[in-house]
Amino acid sequence: xxxxxxxxxxxxxxxxxxxxxxxxxxxxxxxxxxxxxxxxxxxxxxxxxxxxxxxxxxxxxxxxxxxxxxxxxxxxxxxxxxxxxxxxxxxxxxxxxxxxxxxxxxxxxxxx
Amino acid sequence: xxxxxxxxxxxxxxxxxxxxxxxxxxxxxxxxxxxxxxxxxxxxxxxxxxxxxxxxxxxxxxxxxxxxxxxxxxxxxxxxxxxxxxxxxxxxxxxxxxxxxxxxxxxxxxxxxxxx
Numbered sequence: 001x002x003x004x005x006x007x008x009x010x011x012x013x014x015x016x017x018x019x020x021x022x023x024x025x026x027x028x029x030x031x032x033x034x035x036x037x038x039x040x041x042x043x044x045x046x047x048x049x050x051x052x053x054x055x056x057x058x059x060x061x062x063x064x065x066x067x068x069x070x071x072x073x074x075x076x077x078x079x080x081x082x083x084x085x086x087x088x089x090x091x092x093x094x095x096x097x098x099x100x101x102x103x104x105x106x107x108x109x110x111x112x
Numbered sequence: 113x114x115x116x117x118x119x120x121x122x123x124x125x126x127x128x129x130x131x132x133x134x135x136x137x138x139x140x141x142x143x144x145x146x147x148x149x150x151x152x153x154x155x156x157x158x159x160x161x162x163x164x165x166x167x168x169x170x171x172x173x174x175x176x177x178x179x180x181x182x183x184x185x186x187x188x189x190x191x192x193x194x195x196x197x198x199x200x201x202x203x204x205x206x207x208x209x210x211x212x213x214x215x216x217x218x219x220x221x222x223x224x225x226x227x228x
Contacts, residue, residue, distance in 0.1 A: 004154075033216045040224075042118075042202055043155075045216030088154060090216075097162065098143055098208045099170075100217065102155040 004089045004103025012109045019076040021106040023089030024069075030092045032065055033100065034074050037086045046074075046087075051094075079110045114139045118203050118220035124228050125190070125197065133188045133223045135203035143208055144186035145217065148172060149200040158201075161186055162208065190225065198227050 007022045023032070031050045035043040049056045049065045049072065056063045062075040076083055086107050090100040116137040125131045135144065143162045147155040157170030161180040175194025180186055186205075190197045201224075204217040 035216070035219075040200075040222070042219035042221045043204075043217070044219070048214045048216055098206055099145075099157065099160055101157070102147070104154040 004091055004101065006087070006089060006103045006106040008106060009104070010107045010109070012111065013079060015079060015081055015110055015112050017079055019079050019083070019108055019110070021074045021087050021108070023072045023074070023103055025072075025089075025091050025103075026070065028094040029067075030094055030096070032063075032072050033090045033092070034061075034063060034072075035088045035090060035102075037088065037105070039085075043088065076108075079108075081110050081112055084108060084110045116203060116205055116218050116220040118201075118223050120223060121221070123223055123225045125225060126228060128192045130189055130191050131225065133190070133201055133203075133225070135186045135188065135220060136184055137186075137205045137218070138184060139205055139207070139218060140183070141205035141207050141218070142183070143206045144180070145204045145206075146170075146176075146178065146186070146188045147202045147204065149202060149222075155202060158188065197225055200224050 004023050004025045033048045034046045037043045047058045047063050049063050060077045065072045086105045088105045089103045119134045145160040146158040149155050156172050158176050159178040161167035167180050177189045202222050203220045206217045
């Protein structure tokens, strides 16, 4: 079964708006990562947040982690058409080494 | 440039045939992984290897086999026992020690396998 479930499944916004995607997971984790996938391509690593961290920033990306609620959010500020892609959260489970379990993804469409 | 290369990009298989997907990396990563992605779905782990000559089954290993004879290479064989092999296959690698520094997986560009 999927460890991570993203919400919403699909999101459509206008360029310049912010996009927020959420991820929920079921078991204890070492870290949580977010990846981006353009259609028909491989995934690209965006950001990693450790279980003892609550918030992390990278450029226009802001990730939060709430281990008590077993949830994370990815915020993309001032979105651009080029941000159109699928976004996946992935969890490294406690005791699972470096193995990642991926969620079902959020399809983001940024319109001009 | 360092990276991870998957070949071929598209592969067609007849029913009952075995096919092998290639994955090569020059990143000096110890760990390598194979995932399967079905349309509109997330990734599911098939096999992974954290060191040469050793590998472990993932969540959906049935009908697949792998080898890890060299650090750079982690080929995946889709056998005739895999009843529904049509999917997008992604290979990834990672440096286990750099995960603590915020490094994630590096993915290849994928192989799309279709049974004809």
